[in-house]
Amino acid sequence: MTEKSPITPDELSADFPALDREDEEQLLPQLVAHLREHRTRLQEEWSQRIQQAHLLTAMTPQEMAAETTSVYDNYVEVLETGNVEALQHYARDLSERIIPRGVETHEVVGIVLLLRDVLARSLFEKYQRDFSRLNEVLDAYEPAANRIANTVAVSFVDERERIIRQQQDAIRELSTPVLPVRERLLILPIIGVLDSERARQLTEQLLSGIRKHRAKVVVIDITGSPDVDEAVANHLVQTVDASRLMGASVIITGLSPKIAQTLVTIGVDLSKMNTIGDLQGGLEEAERLLGYTVTRKEGSTSS
Amino acid sequence: MRQGSTLIASVHTALDDSELVRFEHDLIHQIGEHRSRGVIIDVAALDVIDSFAALTLRRIAEMARLRGALTVLVGIQPEVAFTMVRLGMGTGQVPTALDLEEGLALLAAHPVAGTDSTERDARPGSTP
Numbered sequence: 001m002t003e004k005s006p007i008t009p010d011e012l013s014a015d016f017p018a019l020d021r022e023d024e025e026q027l028l029p030q031l032v033a034h035l036r037e038h039r040t041r042l043q044e045e046w047s048q049r050i051q052q053a054h055l056l057t058a059m060t061p062q063e064m065a066a067e068t069t070s071v072y073d074n075y076v077e078v079l080e081t082g083n084v085e086a087l088q089h090y091a092r093d094l095s096e097r098i099i100p101r102g103v104e105t106h107e108v109v110g111i112v113l114l115l116r117d118v119l120a121r122s123l124f125e126k127y128q129r130d131f132s133r134l135n136e137v138l139d140a141y142e143p144a145a146n147r148i149a150n151t152v153a154v155s156f157v158d159e160r161e162r163i164i165r166q167q168q169d170a171i172r173e174l175s176t177p178v179l180p181v182r183e184r185l186l187i188l189p190i191i192g193v194l195d196s197e198r199a200r201q202l203t204e205q206l207l208s209g210i211r212k213h214r215a216k217v218v219v220i221d222i223t224g225s226p227d228v229d230e231a232v233a234n235h236l237v238q239t240v241d242a243s244r245l246m247g248a249s250v251i252i253t254g255l256s257p258k259i260a261q262t263l264v265t266i267g268v269d270l271s272k273m274n275t276i277g278d279l280q281g282g283l284e285e286a287e288r289l290l291g292y293t294v295t296r297k298e299g300s301t302s303s
Numbered sequence: 304m305r306q307g308s309t310l311i312a313s314v315h316t317a318l319d320d321s322e323l324v325r326f327e328h329d330l331i332h333q334i335g336e337h338r339s340r341g342v343i344i345d346v347a348a349l350d351v352i353d354s355f356a357a358l359t360l361r362r363i364a365e366m367a368r369l370r371g372a373l374t375v376l377v378g379i380q381p382e383v384a385f386t387m388v389r390l391g392m393g394t395g396q397v398p399t400a401l402d403l404e405e406g407l408a409l410l411a412a413h414p415v416a417g418t419d420s421t422e423r424d425a426r427p428g429s430t431p
Contacts, residue, residue: 207381214401241393242384247377247400247409 027140032080043072046118055107079144084151091155099160108156116145176202178209184216185286191224199235210248217286221279223254230266237268253282309410313345323359331366339372341410345403347378357392364397373413377406
């Protein structure tokens, strides 16, 4: 996750240099005081707007009330201090809780923008008679509000990406198992689409598996993989060659018609590839290569 | 280098081009001296095998064959194996095996190199 460096009040004030120092120092506290004063009313208005927009429908009204309260308080606090660290932390925490419930990015961004809008409207209302004052207030409010919206969105997306990465890692670990079935015989079942990333990983795991298990024969079963593109097919052929360099012969089983077509079309040298129709045949061939003879015990029942 | 009727050469450090040439030269001469029937070249210590090294290894194997010995290349690291294949430098006709033990088994099984026993003395290997 990319850590954002906390934004200092200095940086924040750099966003509205047009104001003179005195004004600026008074404006924000004034603004914050105003928002604190009308907290209940504004928060209710905000909740209503959220409901009208049909956002956060995955949450119960009670949860909504609790979350909107803390978001509101956090929001005002950031306006006051200019320090987004606490908000960042809260947003990440919130994301962690609501992402598993299917809350979408647009909803989260949506509610923050709604709050921004609600608060801005209340400012319009308060300063409607003094236009230049309103201008100054908005100058102070807008950059800070934008910063908040930005922070929340980024935190949410960060959290989501972290989850996706975590899941990708899990899938990756599961996706290329190298199974020793007999002494010196490995099976590599490939299920699902082989993309180049997975193919690369497969090679890595296979070659280190050959080394670890001192394999002489490897059966790669691609029954579960309906299609490969040319790059991956090429990669597969290279993997077979590399395995041979490490002293293991590779048997490929379960080539689909489509993959067979791809392999022939790209014109790689297939004479060295040992391919057999199905996994069963491949295992039998592997056992033959290793000198195993498998016989069924006399009198045992076959189901 | 260890020997018996099988000559075992293990490469301990990365060799530059001139060292490779010397290695080739030494090895070919020793095949004649020891009347070796099999040669095992162990490259387990190499992290990189470039095109010249691969070519040299192929040349050694070919020359050894002409002098009556079968060459087996053993101990190619996984990453090295894949890099070699990616760069299109196979080992040609040279047989390969996982490690020394496998290489010896492969030679023993071979009709030419395996005719007599592969006795070896236990002198520690040294860089050629």
